Amino acid sequence: MTAPVNTRLVIGPNASLTPRQAAGFMALVSVPGLGIAGVFAAQGFWPIFPFAGLELSALGAALWVSLRRNRYREVLSFEGGQLAVEFGSLGSGVGRRLVWPRTWTRAVLEPGRRRNDPQRLLLMYAGRRVEIGRCLTDDERAALRERIKELLRPVAPEGAAAAVGRGPEPSTQDLCSGE
Amino acid sequence: MAHHDHAHDDHAHDHDHEHHGPEKGIMRWIKTTNHKDLGTLYLFFAFTMFFIGGLMSLVIRAELFHPGLQFVDPEFFNQMTTMHALVMIFGGVMPAWVGLANWMVPMMIGCSDLALPRINNWGFWILPFAFTMLLGTLFMEGGSPAGGWTMYPPLVLQTGNAFPFLIFAVHLMGISSITGAINVAVTILNMRAPGMSLLKMPLFVWTWLITAYLLIAVMPVLAGAVTMLLTDKYFLTSFFTAAGGGDPVMFQHIFWFFGHPEVYILILPAFGIVSTIIPTFARKALFGYDSMVYAVASIAFLSFIVWAHHMFTVGMPLAGELFFMFATMLIAVPTGVKVFNWVATMWKGSMTFESPMLFALAFVFLFTIGGFSGLMLAITPVDFQYHDTYFVVAHFHYVLVPGAVFAILAGVYYWIPKWTGRMYSEKWGKIHFWLSAIFINITFFPQHFAGLAGMQRRVPDYAVQFVDWNVWSTIGAFGFFLAQFIFIINMLACCYGWFGRKQGLPDRVWEGAHGLEWTVPSPAPYHTFEEPPVVSDNELTAAHDSVDALDHHKLS
Numbered sequence: 001m002t003a004p005v006n007t008r009l010v011i012g013p014n015a016s017l018t019p020r021q022a023a024g025f026m027a028l029v030s031v032p033g034l035g036i037a038g039v040f041a042a043q044g045f046w047p048i049f050p051f052a053g054l055e056l057s058a059l060g061a062a063l064w065v066s067l068r069r070n071r072y073r074e075v076l077s078f079e080g081g082q083l084a085v086e087f088g089s090l091g092s093g094v095g096r097r098l099v100w101p102r103t104w105t106r107a108v109l110e111p112g113r114r115r116n117d118p119q120r121l122l123l124m125y126a127g128r129r130v131e132i133g134r135c136l137t138d139d140e141r142a143a144l145r146e147r148i149k150e151l152l153r154p155v156a157p158e159g160a161a162a163a164v165g166r167g168p169e170p171s172t173q174d175l176c177s178g179e
Numbered sequence: 180m181a182h183h184d185h186a187h188d189d190h191a192h193d194h195d196h197e198h199h200g201p202e203k204g205i206m207r208w209i210k211t212t213n214h215k216d217l218g219t220l221y222l223f224f225a226f227t228m229f230f231i232g233g234l235m236s237l238v239i240r241a242e243l244f245h246p247g248l249q250f251v252d253p254e255f256f257n258q259m260t261t262m263h264a265l266v267m268i269f270g271g272v273m274p275a276w277v278g279l280a281n282w283m284v285p286m287m288i289g290c291s292d293l294a295l296p297r298i299n300n301w302g303f304w305i306l307p308f309a310f311t312m313l314l315g316t317l318f319m320e321g322g323s324p325a326g327g328w329t330m331y332p333p334l335v336l337q338t339g340n341a342f343p344f345l346i347f348a349v350h351l352m353g354i355s356s357i358t359g360a361i362n363v364a365v366t367i368l369n370m371r372a373p374g375m376s377l378l379k380m381p382l383f384v385w386t387w388l389i390t391a392y393l394l395i396a397v398m399p400v401l402a403g404a405v406t407m408l409l410t411d412k413y414f415l416t417s418f419f420t421a422a423g424g425g426d427p428v429m430f431q432h433i434f435w436f437f438g439h440p441e442v443y444i445l446i447l448p449a450f451g452i453v454s455t456i457i458p459t460f461a462r463k464a465l466f467g468y469d470s471m472v473y474a475v476a477s478i479a480f481l482s483f484i485v486w487a488h489h490m491f492t493v494g495m496p497l498a499g500e501l502f503f504m505f506a507t508m509l510i511a512v513p514t515g516v517k518v519f520n521w522v523a524t525m526w527k528g529s530m531t532f533e534s535p536m537l538f539a540l541a542f543v544f545l546f547t548i549g550g551f552s553g554l555m556l557a558i559t560p561v562d563f564q565y566h567d568t569y570f571v572v573a574h575f576h577y578v579l580v581p582g583a584v585f586a587i588l589a590g591v592y593y594w595i596p597k598w599t600g601r602m603y604s605e606k607w608g609k610i611h612f613w614l615s616a617i618f619i620n621i622t623f624f625p626q627h628f629a630g631l632a633g634m635q636r637r638v639p640d641y642a643v644q645f646v647d648w649n650v651w652s653t654i655g656a657f658g659f660f661l662a663q664f665i666f667i668i669n670m671l672a673c674c675y676g677w678f679g680r681k682q683g684l685p686d687r688v689w690e691g692a693h694g695l696e697w698t699v700p701s702p703a704p705y706h707t708f709e710e711p712p713v714v715s716d717n718e719l720t721a722a723h724d725s726v727d728a729l730d731h732h733k734l735s
Contacts, residue, residue: 014290017369025368032483033396036436040403045418045433047410048403055357055399062361066294066369137291 004102005151008077011144013135015070022063030056074132078102078151085123085130100125107148109141121145209304212296213705214281215598217303221278222591224306226667228270229584231314233660235263240622240656242639243649256639257325258317264328268445269352270310272579275587276448277302277359280387283594284363286696286703287381289372294365295358302358309351316341327637329434330405332419332427336412346409353398360394363387372695378469381694385472386451389479393440393447396483401437404430428493435486443482445579447475449546449586450517453539455694456593457521460536461528462691467520474513474520481510491559492566500559507557514550518543533689534608538589541581541616549577552627567637569648570630576623585615591670593689600682600702601673607665614662621655 017025037052071090076083083102088094105125112118121133121141133141208220238259242250251259281299285292293299316323321339324330330345338345367388371380380388407418408430417423419430450471458465465471487495487503495503521543530536552574556562565571596602625648630636634645641649672678684701696703 014371014373015369016371016373016375021368025364029392029395033399036396037399037403040400040433043429045403045407045429047406047418048399048433051399051402051406055395058357059361059364059395062295062298062365063369066365070369 004078004080006079007151008075009144009147011074011076011133011136013069013072015067017063017067017070019067022067026056026060026063029059072135076132076148083123083152085132098130100128102152103154105152107145107152109145123148210300212292212300214285214292214296214299215703215705217299218278218281218283219598220303221274221281224303225271225275225278225587228266228274228310229663232263232266232271233663235259235266236656237660239263240653243641244653245649246641246643246646248639251639253639254322254325257327257637258323260637261324261327262313262317265313265324266310267579268328268441269349269356270306270313272445272583272587273352273356274306276387276390276445277356277363279383279448279452279587279590279594280359280363282598283590283696284366284384284387285370286597286699287384287694288367288370288375289695290366290370293362294370295362298358299362302355302362305351305355305358309348309355312344312351313348316344319344329431329438330408331434332408332411332430333421335408336420342412343409346405349405350402353402356394357398360391360398364391364395367391378472381451382454382465382468382471383448383451386447386449386454386475389475390444390447393444393479393482397437397440397444400433401441404433404437428490431490431493432487435489436483438489439486440479440482442575442578443478445583446546447479449542449583450475452586452590452593453521453542454517456535456539456589457524457543458693459593459689459691460533460539461525461530463524463528465520466523466526467516470516471520474516477513478510481506481513485510488557488562491562504557504559508554511550511554518547518550529691533592533605534603534612535589535593537609537612537616538585538592541612542585542589545577545581545585545616545619549574549582552577565630567635568630569626569634569636572636573623573626573630576626580623581616581619588615588666591666594696595670595673596684596688597696597699597701597703599673600684600700601676601680602684602688603669603673604678607669611662611665611669614665615659618655618658618662622652622659623655625649625651625655 033052033056034049037049040046040048068089071092073086073088073090075086075088077086081102083100083105085098085100086094087096100123105123108122108124110120110122112120119138119141120131121136121144122129122131133144136144208216211217211220236259238251239256242248242256281293313323319340321341323341324335324338324345326335326338335342367380367384377385407416410416411418411420411425415423417425419425419427421427454465454471485503485507487499488507491500491503532540552570556565556571556574592603592608629645629648629652632645634641634648668677672680676682682702686700687697688701689697
């Protein structure tokens with residue numbers, strides 16, 4: 001039997017804005033916005049200033065929320081007979097890690113819970129299931145499932161688990177710091 | 180099973196995605212965070228406001244059909260002119276643009292929804308409350324605001340009980356606009372499909388990004404200005420009260436510092452729509468894409484430095500008059516670039532004249548007329564004569580009705596097959612176009628002559644010499660209003676499948692159309708993108724399994 005392919009899949013939301021670009025945009029908006037408000041305030045018409053501050057704060061918050069979402073990642077590591085699934089954010093480390101036997105894990109695409117819900121891509125093993133690829137589109141999820149299926153195909157027959165006909169106990173390591 | 184559910188619920192993710200399909204009944208629309216649902220809500224709201232504002236314009240035109248007082252007293256006439264403007268600008272045109280942005284921007288840039296879906300929901304649902312409050316002032320003691328939509332003090336301070344409601348309604352409209360602008364800007368900046376760089380974005384997306392920038396820049400000025408009006412009336416401040424040392428003319432400066440960019444906020448998305456439609460039906464690429472983007476950006480920049488051309492007659496230093504005159508005339512340059520590019524796009528194209536194209540062509544022609552009359556008004560000594568006459572009314576209505584409103588109609592005709600999966604009736608679309616184009620010119624072209632001859636705006640009576648022009652204007656207004664019912668029925672028939680209209684259109688409804696929105700099915704699925712944007716593997720950032728890509732996305 002051929003050796004298993006060792007690879008990693010990194011799943012993350014599409015993002016077209018870097019923090020640096022976001023800062024540039026904030027500056028592009030804030031300088032004229034606060035400049036205008038400042039000029040009016042200097043003339044005695046100060047009530048424009050708090051509105052400008054509020055609005056720019058709202059814009060900053062919106063950019064921050066959007067950028068925070070950009071950092072979300074799911075990493076699927078296919079190493080030998082194991083599949084490791086990590087959830088986390090860039091800059092914050094791994095929040096949760098699952099290690100499952102590669103050959104006993106299945107990738108299943110389920111319809112959404114309700115009509116018009118997006119499909120769900122689930123990894124299943126020994127009665128446990130975990131959803132991945134929520135930040136993808138339906139077609140991307142379908143393509144990812146096909147790729148995962150290829151990578152999950154049986155490889156080595158000499159595994160103890162295979163000999164007894166069931167997989168080992170699942171291991172879950174919560175690596176989120178501070179918890 | 181409990182363990183099973185726990186394992187599922189326990190997994191780590193912090194996304195704020197749409198997890199539910201549409202609710203049934205009214206709750207779908209109240210709770211929705213889906214950009215298509217909210218786009219639909221915005222558009223229905225906008226056309227409702229167009230109807231209400233249109234009825235107000237008919238009151239005005241009916242009264243002006245003949246000299247003397249026919250139907251309403253002068254106070255109510257003034258209420259109608261004020262409310263007509265507020266309803267049409269803040270209730271009609273702006274929500275229509277936000278509705279079109281809601282529908283189209285995510286589809287055009289290849290993302291599934293706007294960046295902040297819940298904020299999007301709140302932004303919309305503020306509007307019905309704001310306009311219920313504003314329209315409710317018609318039934319209050321003292322009537323609704325009657326000092327003009329510009330709310331100049333000290334006149335506006337004479338408003339009765341309606342005054343604080345006016346201010347609160349304006350604040351709510353502003354909040355709604357800001358939430359829409361922030362949402363669209365963040366979406367465009369952060370959620371573009373891989374490979375879609377800024378200079379690959381559709382023009383409609385570009386114009387909306389610049390519109391959002393303008394909104395964010397100037398809305399605090401409006402909010403501050405109306406708040407100062409409120410404190411002047413109720414809290415004994417004297418920002419604009421001459422008796423307390425304030426300066427009422429300063430309100431005009433502040434208002435128009437907001438107001439002139441607001442004019443471009445109303446028209447820039449129209450440029451984007453026309454730049455989308457003309458290449459489709461000319462079957463050619465848009466001529467001068469980059470120059471279009473730079474022209475829009477230039478217009479946006481110039482909009483900040485021309486405000487005082489609205490108030491030449493209040494008196495200002497000669498240097499100021501010259502500066503604002505020349506700065507205003509400068510706007511003709513980027514506008515000319517745009518008109519040239521539209522014409523050049525059509526040059527030797529394989530043109531067909533479906534309803535969206537007819538409205539887009541009418542836009543180019545009639546908006547240019549509005550632009551030329553604007554150029555006349557920019558000339559300070561000429562403006563001294565035209566100021567506050569029907570020439571000004573004709574000018575800005577040419578910009579806003581055959582300009583902004585025709586572009587909205589063109590956009591709806593163009594995209595409704597994508598939204599509903601049903602084609603509108605081309606025959607009735609063309610009838611609607613020709614009636615609209617003829618009646619709108621009958622309405623507003625004579626007003627140029629009435630204004631040049633000296634007829635004052637915002638006055639319910641006039642000298643007998645202006646009768647002929649006003650008779651034509653009134654006939655045109657009623658005709659234009661009635662013609663819009665053809666459009667409404669035609670579009671509702673697409674929405675609800677009236678007259679046996681069946682779904683089954685191809686993805687690319689117009690064979691000359693380009694863009695990601697034409698790669699998804701018709702009607703567009705509740706969650707785009709069913710079909711992901713076509714991008715090369717190197718550009719794909721959503722899912723990688725190459726070592727090179729991993730280097731950029733390692734968890735720390």
